[in-house]
Structure formats: structure tokens, C-alpha cells
Amino acid sequence: MNKLSKTIALSVVLLMLGFLISMQIRSLNPRKLLSTNDNAEFYMLQEEVMNLMRENSILTEQNERLSVELNTLSDDIAGDDTHLNEILQQKVQAEIFAGLTDVSGAGLEILLQYGEDTPVSSGTLLVVINELRTAGALAISVSDERVVALTEIRDVGSEQPRIIINGNSYSANSEFSIKAIFREDDLSRATSLMNDVVTQLSSYGIVTLNGFDQVDIPRLSEYSMTYRKYD
Structure with missing residues (x-):
């Protein structure tokens, strides 16, 4: 894969991951949970919020990891495709997490x-x-x-x-x-x-x-x- 192809692929991957992460973080809204699940027990709603917080934390960590890997790859973009493949794999994981793939x-x-x-x-x-x-x-x-x-x-x-x-x-x-x-x-x-x-x-x-x-x-x-x- 040449330098231009790597750069384009990285841009697409990071844009998609940033989009998925922003959507997941935006979903953490306790008031919304309370209004849409008003017949559920309070402890269930608390658990739901905590799960969303953990999920958002995972996505934030993934984003930080990707930023570090991008900097590393940018320093040696003419090298092999190992780092790029790792980023693409994390893109797949993010899509699974967001429910965008079977x-x-x-x-x-x-x-x-x-x-x-x-x-x-x-x-x-x-x-x-x-x-x-x-x-x-x-x-x-x-x-x-x-x-x-x-x-x-x-x-x-x-x-x-x-x-x-x-x-x-x-x-x-x-x-x-x-x-x-x-x-x-x-x-x-x-x-x-x-x-x-x-x-x-x-x-x-x-x-x-x-x-x-x-x-x-x-x-x-x-x-x-x-x-x-x-x-």
C-alpha cells in the first residue's frame, strides 16, 4: 500500500471512529433513560447508566489508543502495514460495538x-x-x-x-x-x-x-x- 492510499485509509477510519464514539457518548443521558424507561425499577436504570458509562469509557480509551498509533504510523508511513491493520481491526470492533455490522x-x-x-x-x-x-x-x-x-x-x-x-x-x-x-x-x-x-x-x-x-x-x-x- 503506497503512502497516499495509507493516508486516505487512515482518514476514513478515524472519521468513522470519531463519529461512532461521539454517538455513543451522546447517548449517555440519565434523564432520557428515566423518561423512556419510567416503568423499570430504579436500580435497573442505575445499572443501565453505569453500563453506558463503562461503554463510553472503553470507546474513549480506544480513541486515545488510535491517536497514539496514528502518530507512530505517521512517523514511518512508508513502512509495513502492521499498524494500519491494527487500526482497521479496531474500526471493525467499533462497528460491532455500535451495532452497524452483523x-x-x-x-x-x-x-x-x-x-x-x-x-x-x-x-x-x-x-x-x-x-x-x-x-x-x-x-x-x-x-x-x-x-x-x-x-x-x-x-x-x-x-x-x-x-x-x-x-x-x-x-x-x-x-x-x-x-x-x-x-x-x-x-x-x-x-x-x-x-x-x-x-x-x-x-x-x-x-x-x-x-x-x-x-x-x-x-x-x-x-x-x-x-x-x-x-
Whole structure:
């Protein structure tokens, strides 16, 4: 790769990463969380905010690391492509984190089947999501809706309760499939942790936990409200 090509590639990568980082940091808004998840328990909202803070911290650290690597690469841009490849790899990781690409890997699926008489609440979904994040999930989806820092999950309606996820509406009486992908080293611990969660939630309905060698989690739909927030 010649000097001009490297320079162009670096510019594109850094612009995209800066954009993703700014979007994730902008999403940390406790007032917004409180207004959109007003039916969730307060401790769940606290956990959500803390998770977002940790996520934003990770992205900030990545940005600082990239700046150092860019300076190093600029000093010797005519050399090999090792540093550039490292930056491109971190670009891929940032895209996964922001939900802008499909992800596949070993992971877990939690299936909530409460039945027509017991609707699932947004609070229940948030409990499961927060526990998966605590266990080290790399990517999460709920009924094939990619869950990212900008995702809003909230209850609407009373006579016919529904749950809004990424701006899309689902019957609260329907079956909810929550999937998560983990690093191999974290999968065993995550399974143990989620077994405890499943035991607690099983008093409300049928809740099952399964592990798979390959779990497929789709990217954010470009038609979803959450995706449009990146515009």
C-alpha cells in the first residue's frame, strides 16, 4: 500500500471512529433513560447508566489508543502495514460495538414465554440485558432487534400492552428471544450467571437458557428509529 492510499485509509477510519464514539457518548443521558424507561425499577436504570458509562469509557480509551498509533504510523508511513491493520481491526470492533455490522459467534439464548395472561415488561428485558452485559456480552439482540447504547426499550398501553424496541412495537404477550455473543473465555461464567437469572424469572412463566456454538445477531435495521439517530 503506497503512502497516499495509507493516508486516505487512515482518514476514513478515524472519521468513522470519531463519529461512532461521539454517538455513543451522546447517548449517555440519565434523564432520557428515566423518561423512556419510567416503568423499570430504579436500580435497573442505575445499572443501565453505569453500563453506558463503562461503554463510553472503553470507546474513549480506544480513541486515545488510535491517536497514539496514528502518530507512530505517521512517523514511518512508508513502512509495513502492521499498524494500519491494527487500526482497521479496531474500526471493525467499533462497528460491532455500535451495532452497524452483523455478528456471529458462540453465545447464549434466553427465551421468555410468559403466555397470554402474563405480559413481559420492559423491566424484565432490561434485567436480562444488563446481566448479559455484566457477564461480558459482545453483542446482544432482543427478538432480532440489535441492542446498542442508543436502544430504547419501554412499555406502552395497558389494555393491550406492548413493548417498543428500537422504535418497533411488539406485543408484550409474545415470545421474546434474547441472544448474546461472548468470548470463549467468558462463556462458562456467563452461563452460570444467566442460570441464576433464569431461575428468578421462571416464577413468572417459562424461561429457558440454551448455549450454541454459533449465534447470529443482525446489525441495526436501517429502517429502525435507533439507526436514524446515527444520521
